[in-house]
Amino acid sequence: xxxxxxxxxxxxxxxxxxxxxxxxxxxxxxxxxxxxxxxxxxxxxxxxxxxxxxxxxxxxxxxxxxxxxxxxxxxxxxxxxxxxxxxxxxxxxxxxxxxxxxxxxxxxxxxxxxxxxxx
Amino acid sequence: xxxxxxxxxxxxxxxxxxxxxxxxxxxxxxxxxxxxxxxxxxxxxxxxxxxxxxxxxxxxxxxxxxxxxxxxxxxxxxxxxxxxxxxxxxxxxxxxxxxxxxxxxxxxxxxxxxxxxxxxxxxxxxxxxxxxxxxxxxxxxxxxxxxxxxxxxxxxxxxxxxxxxxxxxxxxxxxxxxxxxxxxxxxxxxxxxxxxxxxxxxxxxxxxxxxxxxxxxxxxxxxxxxxxxxxxxxxxxxxxxxxxxxxxxxxxxxxxxxxxxxxxxxxxxxxxxxxxxxxxxxxxxxxxxxxxxxxxxxxxxxxxxxxxxxxxxxx
Numbered sequence: 001x002x003x004x005x006x007x008x009x010x011x012x013x014x015x016x017x018x019x020x021x022x023x024x025x026x027x028x029x030x031x032x033x034x035x036x037x038x039x040x041x042x043x044x045x046x047x048x049x050x051x052x053x054x055x056x057x058x059x060x061x062x063x064x065x066x067x068x069x070x071x072x073x074x075x076x077x078x079x080x081x082x083x084x085x086x087x088x089x090x091x092x093x094x095x096x097x098x099x100x101x102x103x104x105x106x107x108x109x110x111x112x113x114x115x116x117x118x119x
Numbered sequence: 120x121x122x123x124x125x126x127x128x129x130x131x132x133x134x135x136x137x138x139x140x141x142x143x144x145x146x147x148x149x150x151x152x153x154x155x156x157x158x159x160x161x162x163x164x165x166x167x168x169x170x171x172x173x174x175x176x177x178x179x180x181x182x183x184x185x186x187x188x189x190x191x192x193x194x195x196x197x198x199x200x201x202x203x204x205x206x207x208x209x210x211x212x213x214x215x216x217x218x219x220x221x222x223x224x225x226x227x228x229x230x231x232x233x234x235x236x237x238x239x240x241x242x243x244x245x246x247x248x249x250x251x252x253x254x255x256x257x258x259x260x261x262x263x264x265x266x267x268x269x270x271x272x273x274x275x276x277x278x279x280x281x282x283x284x285x286x287x288x289x290x291x292x293x294x295x296x297x298x299x300x301x302x303x304x305x306x307x308x309x310x311x312x313x314x315x316x317x318x319x320x321x322x323x324x325x326x327x328x329x330x331x332x333x334x335x336x337x338x339x340x341x342x343x344x345x346x347x348x349x350x351x352x353x354x355x356x357x358x359x360x361x362x363x364x365x366x367x368x369x370x371x372x373x374x375x376x377x378x379x380x381x382x383x384x385x386x387x388x389x390x391x392x393x394x395x396x397x398x399x400x401x402x403x404x405x406x407x408x409x410x411x412x413x414x415x416x417x418x419x420x421x422x423x424x425x426x427x428x429x430x431x432x433x434x
Contacts, residue, residue: 044396045338067188067399069224069254075296083224083254086188103296106250107397109339111297 037091039063040112042070042084042104047112054094055117061091070110075101172420174281177205177215177242178326179413180363181383183251184233185223190399191407194223194385195232200432201384201413202240208415213280215242218363218381219249219291219328225261234265248274249328249364250291259292275306277313283418283425284317286310288327290342300329300342300364307348314351322357322418322425330362332371332378335391340365352376359416359425365391366400367410368429379427382412408433 037059041048043066054060062072064084072081072090078100081090094100094116104110179201186194205212215237222229237244246266248259255261263274270276273292278285288310290300302310314323325331331349333341342348352358358376366383367390387400387410394400402410412431419426 044398046396066396067190069251071254082256085224101296105294106254107339108294108296108298109337 037061041065045107045110047110051113051115053115053117055119056095056097059091059093060114061089063089070104071106072102073105172281173418175210175212175415175417177212177413177415178218178361178381179215179384180218180381181220181366181385182233183220183223183385185226185229186385188399190386190401195236197411197432198236198384202236204413205240212242215240215244216326217244217246218326218361219247220251223251225252225254230265245287247287247289247326247328248291253291271309272305275309283322283324286325288325290327290329298343299339302342302344302348310348311351319354320356323352323355324359326361329364330380331360334365334369338391338397340391381414384411
């Protein structure tokens with residue numbers, strides 16, 4: 001009877017074979033406004049992919065595709081976005097190896113991780 | 120809802136118990152009474168404040184002024200309609216409690232617009248912030264600049280009105296990764312002191328944005344450290360906890376504590392877990408008003424219960 005926004009988008013993202021393809025296609029779309037590089041989509045209150053592995057020097061971009069604002073905040077506060085409304089993005093360049101847990105400070109059950117490898 | 124019925128027929132139970140009342144039209148009426156299950160019609164509840172010492176107050180919640188997405192292209196307009204409902208009440212309430220998410224993005228213009236809308240009610244308004252009111256650069260400074268006078272910490276405070284003690288708690292500040300709502304040690308310590316020395320017979324109303332009991336953990340619909348706070352409230356004979364955040368009615372009774380969440384005036388959200396996310400529930404335009412609403416709380420001196428009447432914007 002009711003239709004939740006983005007229901008269709010979630011169904012797509014849940015198809016295992018499609019997940020990676022979706023990631024890279026959304027990065028391409030974001031290139032117009034955001035730096036090239038891996039992209040984390042915020043969709044249906046989920047960071048996708050939940051964990052991402054990159055090499056030092058990589059710029060990761062988060063894009064909010066929900067109708068509700070979100071933030072991207074490192075657990076250790078080493079990076080922190082302003083509030084991201086629908087279709088807004090945030091980028092951060094990782095210059096040191098390590099594991100960076102992060103969350104949405106509005107909806108802290110939303111968590112993700114960036115693993116930064118040396119070289 | 121099953122909680123509401125479990126003490127029926129237990130006439131020996133001295134604790135207040137709650138009886139679900141008829142859902143008549145768009146107004147749900149339920150009441151807690153001290154030892155005697157009593158039926159309260161909507162008409163009776165509305166007439167009750169005529170008794171000496173009795174009064175009503177309103178709860179509005181989640182106005183999200185600034186929200187303009189398909190689920191509700193004009194949240195300011197529906198907030199205005201909610202204020203219109205308050206103005207149309209047969210009994211003038213003593214004041215309004217707003218349980219947070221006043222704005223969508225904590226913008227000055229949104230706070231200004233929200234102020235203008237609620238001012239039309241001509242009543243004092245007591246606020247608590249929702250997480251949407253903490254999105255300015257100062258992470259809540261914009262809210263505190265407007266509403267923080269005389270409050271402590273992130274904005275908590277208490278006041279007495281006609282013998283009832285009201286406590287405003289903040290559970291949207293300094294949230295932790297992977298967690299839900301959070302009160303924090305400082306606020307809980309303040310609460311303990313605020314309650315110390317009060318007679319257990321004094322009716323208590325607690326209001327905060329995120330529910331103070333876990334409605335649905337996977338969506339963060341709860342408050343991690345609520346149990347400790349509620350522990351200080353258990354000795355009181357009548358405690359009413361009013362929350363928002365989840366944009367739908369839920370009720371629960373635990374001992375003498377009645378928990379209630381109000382509808383939003385902006386957009387509905389799905390029942391916990393029934394949908395891919397807690398995002399706005401998009402319903403046909405003609406259904407929207409039946410899923411938005413306000414709550415009327417009626418305190419009648421001499422009978423412990425605070426009767427809560429939820430009415431939609433469709434009525």
